[in-house]
Each structure stands twice: as structure tokens, then as C-alpha cells.
Amino acid sequence: MTTRRRLGPAVFASGLVALALILTGCASDPLAEQYREGSNKGYIAGDGSVTEIAEANRSNPVSFEGVTEHGKTVTSADYAGQVIVVNFWYAGCAPCRAEAPDLQKLNDEFEGAGASFLGVNVRDQAANAIAFNETYSVTYPSVMDVDGGSMQLAFSGSIPPNAVPTTLVVDGQGRVAARILGQVSSPSILETLIRDTIAEGK
Structure with missing residues (x-):
């Protein structure tokens, strides 16, 4: 108890x-x-600012492990060699709801084309996350991070405390290459960040 x-x-x-x-x-x-x-607001929103990190200035690869809303364990090793777009969110966050369709559209665009999307839910239980996915037709998984916070800790050098949403582009070596602090209000910018990061590995 x-x-x-x-x-x-x-x-x-x-x-x-x-x-x-x-x-x-x-x-x-x-x-x-x-x-x-x-x-x-119940959250501290970022201002939508974009930060790109040159390859030579990136920190060490981020190692992570978590369990998705459907009970599947995912680790950084599962994404070895590919770009990951990591989005920190929760269902009650208005900017998270606003950006969800754009993130899903980009997920569809890059599926099988060098980049994968992974959500990190920082506040909800699995049932809430699943309901959110159904409402906004989100198909990529999310790690449920509300209890242990291990994902937030793993990326703590790139995520300001309480800044939700935050979207990170992680390169093929597992290093954070770019960050959007706040709502992805311009999907074309995120698309460019993803394409540029994929191109680095070619």
C-alpha cells in the first residue's frame, strides 16, 4: 500500500x-x-524554437529502454543505425493534440525510409494513451514514462524540465541532432531536420 x-x-x-x-x-x-x-496551464510550453547540433558537437549516444502503451519493451538498440524522432507528450496537453496529425503524417512519410517515430508519454496511463492514438489516428508507439521517468532522464541533457511537447531528432548513432522546443507548428521544418539527419549517414 x-x-x-x-x-x-x-x-x-x-x-x-x-x-x-x-x-x-x-x-x-x-x-x-x-x-x-x-x-x-498544467504544462510549460516551449516557444517552438529549433536547435540544430552540428555532428562534431553532438553529445554521446543516448541509451534508453521503456515499455509502450501496449506492453512491448523497446530499447535504443531496436533503432540502431536509423534516425529516430522522439516526441514527448501527454493527452491533456493542447499543443500535443494540435501537432499530433502533423507528426502522424510525417511518420507515414518516413516509415521504411530511414526514420522512425517514438512517442514518450510523460503523464498518462496506457489506456489514456491508447484513446489518444485512436482519436488522432496515431500509429507509432509511445513509451509510458510517467512512473519511472527513465526516458526523460536518458534525454535530460536535451529536454528542459516540464517542456511539453518537445521533439528530438536523433541521428543514426543515437545522438541528439536537433530539437524543437514546443509545438511542431511548421511540419516542413521538422521534415527538413529529419531529411538532413538521414542524409548524414549516406
């Missing part, structure tokens, strides 16, 4: 102060700004 304890007011307040101090040090960070605004 799981026991949950409430933090005392003093402990909770001190935690908020510490977080505020951390965020104050990042005054130009739009995520920090959204936190301070207290918009109560």
Missing part, C-alpha cells in the same frame, strides 16, 4: 523559494518566465 505524506508549509515554502532562486538565474529563459507568470 502506497503512503503519501503532505509536506509541511515550511518545507513546501522553502522548496518554492529554492525553485524561484534557480529560475531567477535564468531570466531570459521563456520556460522560467512562464513559471513565474503562473498561467496554470
